[in-house]
Amino acid sequence: MRNKQTDPRVVFLFVLLLSSGAALTRQALPMIPLLCSAALAAVLAKAPFGQLLRRLRGLWATILAVAALQALLSGDLARGLLAGACVLERLLILLLAGALLAGYPGHVLVQAMLQLRAPYQLAYMVSLGLRFFPQFSESFRDSLAALQLRGVEPRRLKPRARLKLYTYLLLPTIVSGVNGARKLAMAMELRGFGAYPRRSAYAPLHMRRGDWLAFAGVLLWAAGMAVLVIFVGINYPIG
Amino acid sequence: MIIEARALFYEYPQTGFCLRDVSFTIAAGEAVALAGRNGSGKSTCAKLLCGLLKQKSGAVLFDGEDAAQWPLGRRGRKIGYLFQEPSRQLFAPTALEDLTFAPILNGMPPQEAGRRAEALLARFELSHIAQQGTYTLSRGEQQRLALCGLLMQEPAALALDEPTTGLDARRRDILLETIRECRRGGTSILLITHDSAFARQCAERELRLENGVLHAE
Ligand SMILES: Nc1ncnc2c1ncn2[C@@H]1O[C@H](COP(=O)(O)OP(=O)(O)OP(=O)(O)O)[C@@H](O)[C@H]1O
Ligand SMILES: [Mg+2]
Numbered sequence: 207m208r209n210k211q212t213d214p215r216v217v218f219l220f221v222l223l224l225s226s227g228a229a230l231t232r233q234a235l236p237m238i239p240l241l242c243s244a245a246l247a248a249v250l251a252k253a254p255f256g257q258l259l260r261r262l263r264g265l266w267a268t269i270l271a272v273a274a275l276q277a278l279l280s281g282d283l284a285r286g287l288l289a290g291a292c293v294l295e296r297l298l299i300l301l302l303a304g305a306l307l308a309g310y311p312g313h314v315l316v317q318a319m320l321q322l323r324a325p326y327q328l329a330y331m332v333s334l335g336l337r338f339f340p341q342f343s344e345s346f347r348d349s350l351a352a353l354q355l356r357g358v359e360p361r362r363l364k365p366r367a368r369l370k371l372y373t374y375l376l377l378p379t380i381v382s383g384v385n386g387a388r389k390l391a392m393a394m395e396l397r398g399f400g401a402y403p404r405r406s407a408y409a410p411l412h413m414r415r416g417d418w419l420a421f422a423g424v425l426l427w428a429a430g431m432a433v434l435v436i437f438v439g440i441n442y443p444i445g
Numbered sequence: 446m447i448i449e450a451r452a453l454f455y456e457y458p459q460t461g462f463c464l465r466d467v468s469f470t471i472a473a474g475e476a477v478a479l480a481g482r483n484g485s486g487k488s489t490c491a492k493l494l495c496g497l498l499k500q501k502s503g504a505v506l507f508d509g510e511d512a513a514q515w516p517l518g519r520r521g522r523k524i525g526y527l528f529q530e531p532s533r534q535l536f537a538p539t540a541l542e543d544l545t546f547a548p549i550l551n552g553m554p555p556q557e558a559g560r561r562a563e564a565l566l567a568r569f570e571l572s573h574i575a576q577q578g579t580y581t582l583s584r585g586e587q588q589r590l591a592l593c594g595l596l597m598q599e600p601a602a603l604a605l606d607e608p609t610t611g612l613d614a615r616r617r618d619i620l621l622e623t624i625r626e627c628r629r630g631g632t633s634i635l636l637i638t639h640d641s642a643f644a645r646q647c648a649e650r651e652l653r654l655e656n657g658v659l660h661a662e
Pocket of ligand 2: 487488489529606
């Protein structure tokens with residue numbers, strides 16, 4: 207089978223290390239090497255980062271607001287700004303990590319999880335989740351438009367009325383999401399999903415030379431980061 | 446109200462499906478049926494009219510005025526869109542509240558909103574579900590409730606996306622009568638349906654979409 211992409215298992219490892227690094231780091235400066243590595247990996251892998259950014263367009267205002275709030279709440283402005291930057295960096299790293307995985311078709315990711323000994327049900331649920339997400343956001347967009355078509359413009363309302371409206375808005379999305387998931391689960395069981403403990407695979411993944419190289423690269427990178435932390439003395443406060 | 450679609454073009458970026466050069470006019474009080482196979486672009490066309498999707502080129506005009514820059518709220522007062530999936534346009538915890546909350550937020554006195562909502566529910570034989578949760582309604586009930594929600598605003602036009610799906614013979618007749626009455630009041634109607642008998646009863650003209658291209662009959 208022709209496959210120029212790096213084996214997703216290597217990417218899983220990288221993403222896992224990267225995101226735990228991002229989660230453990232609490233300061234803006236030490237986060238920069240992590241961010242740079244994530245960006246470099248995304249460029250090398252030609253990850254669909256721009257596409258992901260565009261999809262999450264609506265979230266940006268919220269993200270910036272959260273960062274600004276962090277900056278304001280922590281009294282000392284300089285430290286506050288650093289804290290805000292830290293939140294932004296962490297989100298960017300997570301987004302980049304997401305973009306790295308988003309470049310793979312769902313079934314390849316599921317196959318990778320399976321070969322890493324994840325239970326089939328779990329792997330399948332993840333792939334379903336990937337598929338539900340766009341549906342969810344589309345249903346939400348339609349509902350918001352339906353509300354606006356009824357002449358209700360959330361932005362022009364008083365805060366209390368607006369809050370009530372947002373709970374209204376979630377109702378159709380959640381109901382259709384939950385109903386969809388329930389129907390799907392029933393349909394899958396009716397077709398015998400999970401009736402056998404093991405599955406055969408149409409396209410098992412194999413590590414090739416390039417994959418082993420990438421794997422070695424990830425290990426080297428992790429070691430480098432560790433060295434940076436321990437010896438060069440970038441102060442990663444952990445915990 | 447006169448609705449005019451002028452050379453509408455739209456393409457879904459994800460699937461590449463294209464609606465090409467769609468032009469038609471619906472006169473005040475006229476009903477036009479829009480037919481076509483599954484996936485031929487009927488709902489897409491309706492969404493363009495109502496502003497849920499934004500055309501890549503072309504224009505939608507209401508009474509000769511280009512609606513491109515209008516906020517959705519203003520469009521909604523002109524044209525009410527009954528979704529093909531009506532559960533997406535029901536919001537409030539109970540049916541009655543779903544009809545009244547938007548008009549009240551827009552400044553209608555609550556008593557009047559309540560009175561009108563009850564009258565609409567009665568007309569569509571939905572009075573018994575006034576206090577029921579919107580998400581526990583049957584498909585046909587949801588559809589009629591969503592239509593009532595549109596009629597609360599007294600829009601100058603209606604785009605109905607397969608409004609007969611899930612309706613029994615009696616509710617279908619009520620719908621037919623409602624459409625006729627709206628038309629007598631000057632409301633223009635775009636009726637998307639696979640039910641050609643219903644289309645003939647409601648509308649004198651039929652447009653047909655094939656693969657995103659419009660054919661008049
Ligand atoms: N959100 C979307 N993203 C990408 N493609 C879409 C989207 N919605 C619809 N399409 C595609 O556009 C085409 C037309 O869809 P549309 O819903 O307008 O068809 P329709 O004529 O209303 O069909 P039906 O009779 O089944 O309701 C379909 O081929 C569909 O796959
Ligand atoms: Mg449709």
